[in-house]
Every structure is written in C-alpha cells, then in structure tokens.
Amino acid sequence: MNLSKTFGSGLGGLAISLTTLSLLLAGCADEAPPQQKSHARTVTAATVEAKNVPLYYDSLGKITALQSVNIVSQVDGQIVDIHFEQGSIVKEGDLLYTIYQPPYEAMVTEAKGRLQQSIAALEIAKLEVERSRPLVPQKLVAEQNFEQMEANVIQLEGQVQENTGALEAAQINLNYCSITAPVSGMIGVYQVNKGNVVYASANTQLTSIQQMNPIYVDFIVPITVFPEIQEYYDKADRKLTIEVSPLGSGTMEKKIVRDADMTILGNLVASNTGTINLRATMKNSDYAFWPNQPIAVRIIMTVLQDALVVPKGAVAYGQQGAYAFVIKSDNTVEQRPIEVGQLQADNTMVISKGLNKGERVVVEGQVFLMPGNEVIVASDNPKQNRLPKSTLDGVIEILKKYDKGSPELYKQIEESGQLPLDLIEGLKKHDKLSTKEAAFIEQLEGYGDAGKDKPGQKTSQDASGQTSK
Incomplete structure (x- = not known):
C-alpha cells in the first residue's frame, strides 16, 4: 500500500x-x-550523524571603507562643470569638477614670460663673462669689473630658478582647476553645485569617495575570549576565516554570508569595555556591504572533524540538563542525558557526549513522552x-x-x-x-x-x- x-x-x-x-x-x-x-505516540526521528563542523565565536561589528576621501578645492574659483553622477563608481584619475580656468591660465602665461626674460638676461651675462675673461690678464678689463660680471651671472641664474618655480606653481594651480578622483570607489552626492564659488581656505567639502572593494570588517571580542582566538590565529599562520552577514538580513536561505580574512589583531584593550578591536579584509566587488553598516561576524577558529550532530529539535532541557529520547530497535524510547556543543548554520546541534553515530533520536513529538513509551516514527x-x-x-x-x-x-x-x-x-x-x-x-x-x-x-x-x- x-x-x-x-x-x-x-x-x-x-x-x-x-x-x-x-x-x-x-x-x-x-x-x-x-x-x-x-x-x-507518533514522532519524527533523525539519525545521529558525523560531520565536519566549525568551531566558532560570534560577534558584532561594522564595515569600514578601505579609504575614505573628502574632495575639496585647492584653488579659489567658480565651479563651471561637474563630470560625475551622484552615487556612481569612479576610477582613480577620473575628472570630477572643473574650476574656472582663465585666471590661472593667465598666471601661467605671465610666469612663462618672466622666465623667458630671466633666461635671456642670463645668456647675455654669460656672454659678457666669456668675452671679458681673456682681457683680464691684459689689464684691458679691471679684475673687479670681471668679478662683478660673474656675480651677475649667478644672480641671474637664481632669478631663472625663481621664475621657473613661479611657472611650476602657476601650472599646479591651473591643474587644480581640474579636480580628479584620488582613489577608485563610490562617490557621494553633490555638496556644492555647479555655479558656486569655492575658496581653498574655506576647505569646503565638494563630495566624498569611499573605496569599497576590498573593504574592512571591524569587530570586537572580549578579553576573556581573545587568548583562544589568538591561539588559533597563530596556528593558522596568522590568517583566520571570518563569516560576515548583515544584521537583519532575513532567513538563512536569503542571508548574505561572505568570507573575509582576519589579518589584523588589535594592540590595545579598551579599558571601559574590556574588549579588543580586530580587523579583517573582505572582497566586495558587488558592493553588497557599505561603510558603517552593522554586521554579524562569525570567527571560524577551526573545523571539528567527525563531530556528532542532530537536529536542534532533538535536544530537550530539564532540571538535570540537556537530554534526548533515543529510539531503540523495538520502537520504544530511552531518555538519555547529553552534553551539547554549538548550534550550526544548518540548525543542527553538536553533541559532545551521550549519543553514538547511527542512533535514532526523537525530533518532534517529545511532549508527554516518557521512557519506555512505544512510538510510531513518521518519515x-x-x-x-x-x-x-x-x-x-x-x-x-x-x-x-x-x-x-x-x-x-x-x-x-x-x-x-x-x-x-x-x-x-x-x-x-x-x-x-x-x-x-x-x-x-x-x-x-x-x-x-x-x-x-x-x-x-x-x-x-x-x-x-x-x-x-
């Protein structure tokens, strides 16, 4: 049937x-x-299985941008153009803003003219020195006058250097009229719109860029747990896997869970909380995580080999501690005390003592069940x-x-x-x-x-x- x-x-x-x-x-x-x-009594049952499961510690933390840059103008002038869309991804070197350039172009032209004048004067002074040099021994040119000519060459060389610097400064200010992205990342909203005049001395923020791939994962652990984490950290060649998921991200089936590498241990214990700050680095090419976002962190310290696991529902609790109902071969049940470990992501519970691999345990239908009761196992x-x-x-x-x-x-x-x-x-x-x-x-x-x-x-x-x- x-x-x-x-x-x-x-x-x-x-x-x-x-x-x-x-x-x-x-x-x-x-x-x-x-x-x-x-x-x-009708019950559902499960078999005690041996699986490789993680030994972990759960904490809370937040996402931190790898680099966070505030964009400001380094010259005075009017914003004549904005070259990006708010909230878009920009690459290092992309043009963001254009400041009104003609005044700075004129300064460059003026600096070039002064430099050329000083170069020409220097060349004439050098020629006079060369013409006069053979006349000094003949007393046709006074030695004092010749020394004055040489000093004039040195003075003009200094003037050339000064004018060269002035030209470079003018060119730098002209370049500052084109504001480019210093890093790659996601750019923010306009803080100052096109047409406004900005002043370098005001240090007004135009927008910001958050470098979000890769991205940092910052979290804390209590000092009581830190020695164990540090021990496993050293055993793993100073690299532990961290599972990161957003807080309030829904059921396990829909939850975003991503691996990160913990590579930085804190160097200071917070005196007010007794915790230590840790940091991991995580890939974030799809920008699923954002700076300052609160997250749940699971530190995978090691993997337990062939650990015994049962569904969470198989574990019951009484005055004497945890226990489970074991189904014997004659379909009667035995109440057995157990010691439990950590709850796993698949909603199974690690059993450290009390059960054997292959035994069947009651998962649903434990209410009013007594040792020796006969059960019907539904599947x-x-x-x-x-x-x-x-x-x-x-x-x-x-x-x-x-x-x-x-x-x-x-x-x-x-x-x-x-x-x-x-x-x-x-x-x-x-x-x-x-x-x-x-x-x-x-x-x-x-x-x-x-x-x-x-x-x-x-x-x-x-x-x-x-x-x-």
Whole structure:
C-alpha cells in the first residue's frame, strides 16, 4: 500500500492518522485487538550523524571603507562643470569638477614670460663673462669689473630658478582647476553645485569617495575570549576565516554570508569595555556591504572533524540538563542525558557526549513522552514508516475478523511494519463495519475526521442508533 496516500500528505496528516489508528485499536475491545499498556505516540526521528563542523565565536561589528576621501578645492574659483553622477563608481584619475580656468591660465602665461626674460638676461651675462675673461690678464678689463660680471651671472641664474618655480606653481594651480578622483570607489552626492564659488581656505567639502572593494570588517571580542582566538590565529599562520552577514538580513536561505580574512589583531584593550578591536579584509566587488553598516561576524577558529550532530529539535532541557529520547530497535524510547556543543548554520546541534553515530533520536513529538513509551516514527519517505507491533497486531485482528488475510500476508505485515497496497480497498468492500472500524478506515484513507458524508459511502449504526459513514 502506498503510505503517502494511506496516511494523508505530509507528516501532519500521517501523525493524525497513526495516532488515531493506535487509539482506535486500543479501544476496540469488541474487535479483539490486544490490550496495550499505553498507546503509541507518533514522532519524527533523525539519525545521529558525523560531520565536519566549525568551531566558532560570534560577534558584532561594522564595515569600514578601505579609504575614505573628502574632495575639496585647492584653488579659489567658480565651479563651471561637474563630470560625475551622484552615487556612481569612479576610477582613480577620473575628472570630477572643473574650476574656472582663465585666471590661472593667465598666471601661467605671465610666469612663462618672466622666465623667458630671466633666461635671456642670463645668456647675455654669460656672454659678457666669456668675452671679458681673456682681457683680464691684459689689464684691458679691471679684475673687479670681471668679478662683478660673474656675480651677475649667478644672480641671474637664481632669478631663472625663481621664475621657473613661479611657472611650476602657476601650472599646479591651473591643474587644480581640474579636480580628479584620488582613489577608485563610490562617490557621494553633490555638496556644492555647479555655479558656486569655492575658496581653498574655506576647505569646503565638494563630495566624498569611499573605496569599497576590498573593504574592512571591524569587530570586537572580549578579553576573556581573545587568548583562544589568538591561539588559533597563530596556528593558522596568522590568517583566520571570518563569516560576515548583515544584521537583519532575513532567513538563512536569503542571508548574505561572505568570507573575509582576519589579518589584523588589535594592540590595545579598551579599558571601559574590556574588549579588543580586530580587523579583517573582505572582497566586495558587488558592493553588497557599505561603510558603517552593522554586521554579524562569525570567527571560524577551526573545523571539528567527525563531530556528532542532530537536529536542534532533538535536544530537550530539564532540571538535570540537556537530554534526548533515543529510539531503540523495538520502537520504544530511552531518555538519555547529553552534553551539547554549538548550534550550526544548518540548525543542527553538536553533541559532545551521550549519543553514538547511527542512533535514532526523537525530533518532534517529545511532549508527554516518557521512557519506555512505544512510538510510531513518521518519515517524509513512506518506505521508512513502520507501525509498532501493537498496532500491527490490531490490524491483523481486523483482517482475521473479515477473513481478508492469510498467514503469508500477516507475516509480511509483521516483517515490513507496513500495510499492503490492497488492504484498504479490500476492507471497504464489506458492509458490516462498526462505527470505530469505519472511522479507522477513513483515517487510513486520509479522508479527515470520521463521520463526514462522502458520495457513495456505506453507513453503519452503532449501539446508540447513530449513523456512521
């Protein structure tokens, strides 16, 4: 029999059907199912697995730009053009602003003229020195006059250097009229619009650039945890992996989780908080993270090899600590104390003591469950669903009552823990089902609550004369 049809779709329908089946069989004394000490409870189960899982420490932090640059004008003048879009990505060297240039172009021209004049005067002075040099020994040129000529050359050389510097300064100021991006990154909004006059002395911010790829991850850890982190940091050649995710980014399926490399340890303990600042570097080519954004940080210190894990729901807590219900081979449960480790990203819990690999534990259905209780383990895979022996015995009794079985069929049911494919259809063909048997069949078929009208369904009367479908 296809159990996905027999017991309804999903674990919810299966749990109702199996529990009702157990209750019905336990209460049908007139149909002679064996008496039970307590009816079986429907649960879901999971197997204890061995996996490689991280040993981690969680903290909070924020994103910091690799470089943050405020753009200001270094010359006075009117902004005549803006060459970027607000919030766009710019590259180093891109033209951002143009300051009105003619006054600075005139200064360059003037500086060039003065430089040329001084160069020409220097050349004439040098020629006079060369002409006069052979006349000094002949006393045709006084030695004092010759020394004055040489001093004049030196003076003119200084003037040339001065005018050269003035030309360079004028050219620099002209270049400052074209403001370019000093770094690559995301540029901000206009703080000063086109047409406004800016002054270098006012240090007015025109806009800013945040270099966001790569980007820094800044976070803190308490001094009590720092020695352990430092130990694993040194073992990992001073490079630990950090998992970074935005705060409030939704469910785990939708959460952005990105790896970063922790390469900088803080050098100071904050006296007011007892914490140490750490820093990691992270790639951010899609600009998913922004400066000053609050983040959750998980420091992966090492990977635990073959750690035992179970679903989080398998761990229960009582006055004596954590425990789990272990399902034994006879479908009864044992309450076992356990020691738990860290919760993992896939919602599994590390078990450091108390369970063994391959054991089955109860995940759902622990409420009112007691040690020694018999359980019906429901599974998403119908082939894994097995009814407990007490329930199977009750089914076999009904089959025997209506002569719908054989010793081979009974053996098959007992060995498989499941009902055969044609069982329900065979039982439905009989017209003498009692109220409880009719409800039993409806629950097996997944029709819902017993007693609802169905087209073409037979009716039967119980002892009170009420009609049942």
